Amino acid sequence: MKRHLISAADLSRDDAVLILDTAEELARLADRPIKKLPTLRGRTVVNLFFEDSTRTRISFEAAAKRLSADVINFSAKGSSVSKGESLKDTALTLEAMGADAVVIRHHASGAPHRLATSGWINGAVVNAGDGTHEHPTQALLDAFTMRRHLSGEGPGVGQDLAGRRITIVGDVLHSRVARSNVHLLATLGAEVTLVAPPTLVPFGVESWPCEISYDLDAVIGKTDAVMMLRVQRERMNAAFFPTEREYARRYGLDGDRMARMPEHAIVMHPGPMNRGMEITAEVADSDRCTAVEQVANGVSIRMAVLYLLLGGNESAVAADRTEESK
């Protein structure tokens, strides 16, 4: 494992499979009456959230607490940050308080990278979503969910997603979830197709390890999983598409389209969903939709990431920490 988790592109196939397998082990904890391990006792995990995201924050919080870490939640709103404190000074403050890991959500792409490489802090940095760049733990929990459903018998421990056909639909341009998923799924051997109106595909996308299509109906019949991305209604005002209704007609997933998917194929959504926009209620509430399951898997994945970064193995991470504590 690496020292930080900034980008899904930094993970090798073996890194990724190790995280998925570790999450699978840790997931068993959820079935026990006492859902807690002593692994990270005495360690401090800071949730540093410059953007509101209650879902992601409580997921990381639950993960850290189940591993017995001390958790500090630092929200930019109402803190010194809203009074103009820089990222650097916030980081130095957290370092002085002895943060072993900083889970950061930031509106600026690259902020976690900057935090990890600037020398401001020594702890591990976990990217919990940065601007329109990446959201690697989301991609990991998505892959975890796919592996459980698509690997045939059992949860697929030790396996990757070789040959699985994954379709990601929606606002790719502004989506950190899409970027992380494209990297991770390619690493795991899946065949990814992005589907969006041309206005919502990034200029320069041709270097990505995936296919691009503007036609959802052309790909929906040959896919193992369809991931619907949230489309913000504001995009309409910036002329990315003419109206909500036109978007929903061409790129939304309704019952008719779902019926044309292969029988085993699942519908995924990172949440929060815009019902009636990218997904109809009928699809969202069907048993093929894994949105709620993804939330549960998110806790297991984040436990695995924190566990591996903060001393769950004997690699450089552990040695590093010993050095620093001298």
Next chain:
Amino acid sequence: MTMSDTDKTLLRGAKVLGGEPRDVLIEGERIAAVGSGLDAAGATVIDVTGQILLPGLVDLHTHLREPGREDSETVLTGTKAAAAGGFTAVHAMANTFPVADTAGVVEQVWRLGKESGYCDVQPVGAVTVGLEGKKLAELGAMHDSAAGVRVFSDDGKCVDDAVIMRRALEYVKAFGGVIAQHAQEPRLTEGAQMNEGVVSAELGLGGWPAVAEESIIARDVLLAAHVGSRVHICHLSTAGSVELIRWAKSKGWNVTAEVTPHHLLLTDELVRSYNPVYKVNPPLRTEADVMALREALADGTIDCVATDHAPHPHEDKDCEWGAAAMGMVGLETALSVVQHTMVDTGLLDWAGVADRMSVRPSAIGRLAGHGRPVAPGEPANLTLLDSAYRGVVNPAGFASRSRNTPYEGRELPGRVTYTFLRGRATVVDGKLA
């Protein structure tokens, strides 16, 4: 040795414009003689054997930040940086606080330049009031002031309204002015953070597409042709822009263009570090753009190198990319970067460097006394360069008040050893006099 104490200085063995070694005698403010074995009687003799002698460099595009942002640069520190980089004249951009959009402000900057004594400061006037692109500033008053403004620019912002641009181009014909356009279509660059391409797609940073520069250039060369005026395009950054300038020149239109040293060397691949020292406007482009810009500078399509020296305080770069200021300092590394990218690659000889960094920028700015031949009777505005030198850039040694250089730790060739401003040394043996 105090250079200013003597009236006569003899430079021994200088390679004038990179040619055969010559002696150059400076008497008072002027060059008295150029030849071999000149009589040293009564002169301070400096042995500069093997060094390159160029006319003092002229920068068409410098941000001196005073008045208003003296925390990043002042006219004094900026002109010291200029002298250290071999410049004898700089054009001070108008985006100060207050904006240089009145005779009062341009005269203030002009006067501060006179007082500094390190380098001539020619103020640039804003095209529109407050750089807002709505109402023409008093261009005539700025021209008629003591500052004698001839170059007008809203640099940092584009004069995007086609009618305002047309009127400005027409209006400055009355006094031989030129509009220096920062070509950036504003709607196409809302939220822009870096070059739009493969790297921006991966990094999730807002794209600054080449077409936003090229569409304005296309419009403005056509406007300049239509009204018969002069337009100068600031900091060309794309291969497409080069093609447009080449086309406009082929028509015989009065169009000139500049390129910055950083656009001759650096690419958007560097942004992968998310280090804001690489954040600049226009943004770093691709390798193909860099090569097209070098070729265009070599063949004269691009007239000159201009630094776009843009000092920023440390805190404005010591942060996340999105929050960081755009710009790089460049005065003290410009000649080294040009040697590295143009001379050492065989694209340009030293006479070509003199043309692109002194003669042509002076002509565009109609600046008297600069960009002149190295010949008897001419003003002794001169720069000497040790081109054999190799050194690692260390911003701690900069004369500029700011340190935001993208070259820190990079080895670059060449070192300015002497700069003379009208016969008086502003740099002696590589140090400010």
